[in-house]
Amino acid sequence: MSSQTSFPKQRTPGQMLRALRGNWGALPRLLLLFWQSGRKEVMFLLVVSLATGVAPVVQLVFLRHLIDSALSFINGQERLSMVLVWLVLLLLAYIAGIFLLQTEHWIGFGVQELLKARIQERLLKNAGQLPLGQFESAAYYDQLERAQKGVDNQIFSTLAFMVQTPATFFSIVSLLFYVALGSPLFPCLLLIGTLLPLTMIIRHHKQRYLAERKLTSDERRLNYFEEMLRTRPAAAELRLFHIQEHFLQLRRHIFNGLRDHRLQQERKLVVTSIIGDVGQTLTLGLTLFGVVALMAAGSFSLGAYATYFNAVIQFQQFLFTFLLDIATIDRDMHYIQDIFEYLDLVQSSQPPNGNRKAQQTPNVPAIQFEQVSFSYPGTEHPVLRNLNLRIQAGERIALIGENGAGKSTLAKLLLGLYQPTEGRILVNGKDLRELDFTSWRTQCAMVFQSFMRYQVTTRENIGFGDLRQLTHEPAIRSAALKSGADEMIQRLPQQYETPLGKAYDENGQDLSGGQWQKLALARAYLRNAAVLVLDEPTAALDARAEVEVYRQFRDVSHGKSALLISHRLGSARLADRIIVLENGHIVEEGTHSELLTHDGLYAAMFKIQAHWYQ
Template sequence: MKYPPLATDSNPPSRRFFDVFRYSRRALGLVWSTSRRLALIFAVLTLLAGVFPAAVAWIGQLIVDGVVAAMGQHRETGSADTTWVLLLVAGEAGVVALIAGAQRGIATCQALLRALMGQRINLMILEKALTLKLAHFEDSEFYDKLTRARREASTRPLSLVTRTFGLVQNGISLVSYAVLLVQFSPWTVLILVAGGIPEFLAEAKFSGDKFRLFRWRSPETRMQMYLETVLAREDYAKEVKLFRLGPKLLQRYRAIFEKLFAEDRRLTLRRDSWGFALGLLGTAAFYGAYAWIALSAIRGAISLGQMTMYLLLFRQGQSAVSASLSAISGMYEDNLYLSNLYEYLEQPVPPPQGELRQGPRPGDGVRFEEVSFRYPGSEEPALQLVSLHLRPGESLALVGENGSGKTTLIKLLTRLYRPDSGRILLDGLDLQQWESEALRARIGVIFQDFGRYQFLVGENIGAGDMQHFEDRQRWEQAAEKGMAKEFIDKLPQRYDTQLGKWFKGGRELSGGQWQKIALSRAFMRTRADLLVLDEPTSTMDAAAEATIFEHFRDLSRGKMTILISHRFSTVRMADQIVVIEKGRIVEQGSHEQLMERGGQYAYLFSLQAQGYR
C-alpha cells in the first residue's frame, strides 16, 4: 500500500533518518524539567546496569578457572582450598543482586516519570488549545493534528528517553564486552556488531511505514472516536434509540475497524517476516563465533574459563547489539510521533492584541465600518461591507435567514474572528487595539449553542465571569436577573446541585431551565454594557420568549443590546432592526419604518403573523 510521503521525503534517505532525531534533545529536556531528581537517578542506575553484566562475565571466568585449578590440586594432593572460589561465587551473587536492584529502580523511575510526563504533556496540549483562535477549532485538519498529538505523543517523550538511556546502558556494556573480547580477536567485535545490522534496517524501514499509516488515517480514527461518542453519550441516546441509529452506526464503526485492522495486519506480517529472516543472520554469526571459540579451547589457545567468558560475552554482546539497534529504531519511531506533538504545539499563536483599556470617545457605542469577512477555506463571503452604529441605551435586532451572517457578525464583535477588511469600533477605538480582558468585561454574550457544563448550578452561572467564578452572592444576583432563581431554590442543594448525568447525583434540567441558567451567566458580568442574545431562547414557546426578552430589556436599560431571534413579535421591541441577506445589510430601521417601506422585513413579519391567526 502507498502512503502519503512525510514532509522530509524530498531529502536523501540518510538525511531523513538522522533529521528526525532532532526531537530527542527536546524530549530529554522535557523529562529533565519534569523531575530532575528522578531523571538523575534514572541515569545513574542506567550507568550501573550497563557496567555490571561485564563484571558478571569476568567473575564467571575466574570462577571456572578457579574450579579447574582446584580440581587439579585435589587430584594431586587429595584436598583443595575452595575459599577463593566461594568468595568469587559470593561476589558474583552480589553483583547479580545489584543488577536486579538497578533494573527494579529503573522500572520504578519509568513508572513515576510516565505518570508525571503524561500529565505534563496533556497540560501542554490543553494550554496550547487556550491560545489558539476559534478558526482552529472550526478546521477539520486541526482536529487531525490534535488527535495525533493526544493519541501517541503523551507517552512518546518518556519512551524516547527510556530508549536513549537503554542505548547508553547497552553502549557501556558493549564497550566493556569489547575490551574483553578483543583479547581473543578483534574480528569477534566486528562480527558481533555486523550480525545485528540487517534486522535493524528492516525495523527502521517498517517504523517509518507504520508512522505514515498512522498519519494517513487520522480522519478515520477521529470518526471512530466520534461514533463512540454518539453511541455512548446521553445527549445522543434519545435519537439513537428512537431512530434506531445504533445498528447502522455500529456497522460503520466495525467497517472502519476492519479497514484499519487489515492495514495493520499487512504491515505487521511484513515487519515480522522480514525481521525473522534477517534475524537468522545474527543467529548464524553467533554460532560461527561459538564454533571458533570452542575450537580455540580444544587446541589449548584459551582456557576453559576464558571459553566460558567469551561465549557469555558474545551472547550478551549480541543481545546488547540487538537491543541497541532496536532502541535506535524505536527512537526513530518515537521521534516521528513526537513530530506530531511539536507540529501541534508549534502552530503559530496570534500575537497579543491591543493594550488600551478605554476608547477616545466614551459613549460613542459600537460602530461597524464597511466590515467584510470570509471564513478560511470558504469561497463565499460571510459578511460584505457591513456598516451600522449602536449607541448606548439602544437595542438592535438582527433578522435574516439561517446562514445570512448574523452569528458571524457577533463573532467579529466579540473578536473571536478578525475582519478581512473594514473595522469595528467601541468608544471610537478599533477592537484590535483593546486589551482582551478589558474588552470582554464590556460584553456579555449568550449563543444559541451555549455550554451546558457538567458542573454545579452555581459554577454554571459563575462561568460567565471567571473573576467571580465562586462568588455565591454574585450567583444569586445573576440567577435572579436571569429568572432562574425560582427553580434553583427548589433543587435539593440549590446552587450546589450537580447538573448533568455524567457524575453521581447529577440532575438534568429542561431546555427552558438551561436557557435561564445561560441568561443568568450573561448577567454575571455586572460591568458589561453590551449584552448579546444570539437565539438562546429558540426552543421556548413564543410567550415564554417574550417574557424573557421583556425582562431582559428592563434589566438592560442604559446598556447596548443586540438580539437575534426568528420571532418577529420579539424583534419588534428593538429600537433598531437590521435585515441581513447573504452577508449584506438590505434593510435597516425601526419596526414602524420597515413596515411602512413594505420590503422584506414587512413581508416576513406579515408571513409569520399569519401563522398565529
C-alpha cells in the same frame, strides 16, 4: 488502503543526513522537556542507568574469577576463603543488579509521570489558545488526533527506551572489551549481523507511519460512529429511526479497511523480522564457531571459556536491543514530531498583528463595523459582505434575519472570536485587532446560540460567567433571578450545589432545554459586562419565561452596548434600533414602526408571525 509511498533505494549522503535530521529534529526539544520535567530525577536516572549498564560485565568478571578460583582450590593452589570471597562478591553483584534495575524502573516511572503532566497540560493549554478558525477544518482534528496519539502511545515508550538505551549502551561498551579479548573480529561480525535487520526495520517503520498518517481521518470517523452508538446524545434518535444497524455497517466498513491495512503492515513486519533474525543468528553461529576454534588453540583459562560464550551471546543480545531501541526511537520521532507540530500551531496561527495592547476601553464602548467581509476559514463563500454598522455606546440593537443570514457570525466577529477577512471592526475608534483579545472579551458577555451545558453544579454553570464570583453566592443568585433560573434551581435537591448531568454523577440532575438556557443566560448576566450579546436567548423558553427574559433584558442591558439576535420579532421592539440582515449584508434598519412603514423584509416577516397570533 496500502501504503502508496515508495522510497528511493539509493540516497546520497546529503539526502540521508537530511532525512535523519528531519526525523530526529524533535529530539532536542523532547530532551529539553524531559530535563525540565525534573532535573534531579533525570540526573539520578542517568546515574542509575549507567550502573545498571555496567552490572552485567562486573557479574561476568566475578563469575570468571569464581570458576578459576574454584578450580585452583580443587587443585590445592587456592584457599577456600578466596573462593567464598568471589562467591559473595558475585552474589552481591547480582543483588545490586536487581536493585538497580528496579530503582531504574521506579525513577523512570516517576519521570514519565512528571513529563506526562507537563506535556498533556501544554497540549490542552494550546488547544484553549487556538483561534476558533482552527476548529473549522478536518485537517486540524487529524493533527490533534495524531498529537494525542503521540502523547498517549509514543512519548512514554520513547522515554522508556531513552532511559534504558544508555544502560544497554554501557553494557555493550563494557562487554565489547571482554569479547574483543578473544578477537576484535567477533564484535565486528556481530555488529554486521545486527545492522542488517535494523535497516530493514527502520524502513518498515517509516512506511508504516506514512501509511497510518493517511488513515487518521478514517480512524476519527470510526470513533465518531462508535461514540454515536454508545453514548447518550444520539441514543433516542438512533432508536426512533432505527439507525443503529446502518451506523454499525458504516463502522464495520471503515474498521475492515483499517484492519486489512494493519494486517498487511504486520505481515510485512513478520517477513522483515524473520529475514533479519535468521541473518543475525547465522552471524552469531559464525562467531561461536570462531570462539570454539580459539578454545581448540587453547590459551584461555576454564573460567574465561565458560564466561566467554556467555559474553558473546550477551553482547549480541545487548547490541540487538540497543539498535532496536534506536530504530524504535527513530519510529517514535515521527509521532513526537506530530506533538510538536501541534504545539507550534498556536504560534503559527496567531493573527499577523503581534503587538496588541492590553487596553481597557472606556466603560461602555461604541463599536463600528467598517466594510467588513468575512468567510469562514477554508471556505470561499462570503458570509458577511461589505457590512457597515455602528453601535453607539449604550445602544441596544436588535439583529433580525432569516436562517443563515449571518447574524451569529456577526456576533462572533464582534467578540473577536474570528477576524474579518476584509474591513475592520473598531472599538471606540481602535481596531479590534490591535486590542488585547483577553481584555476585550472580559468586557463582553454573550449567550451563544449553541450554549454549553456544563456537567458540573448549578452554581458553577452560572459562576463560569465570571470566575471571580464562582463562590459568591449572592451574585450567582442575583444573576439567576434575572434570567428566571432561580425558581427552577430552588426546586432542585441541592439547589445551587446540585450536580447537573448524569454522565459523571449518580445524583446528577438533568434539566429541560429551557432550564439549561436560563442557566446560560444567568452565566452571561453574572458578568456585568459593558457589551452584551444575546443570540436567540429564548429559543427554548416557554411563553411566560420568554416575556420575563425580555423584561429583564431591558433592565440588564440598560446603559450597555447590546446586541439581541432573535427570530421573535416582538422582542425586537425592545431595541433602540433594528437591523435586518439578508445574505450577509444589512438590507434595512430603523425602529419597529419605521420598518413597518418601509414595508420591506422586516414588515413581511413581522406580518407572517403576527398572523399566527390573530
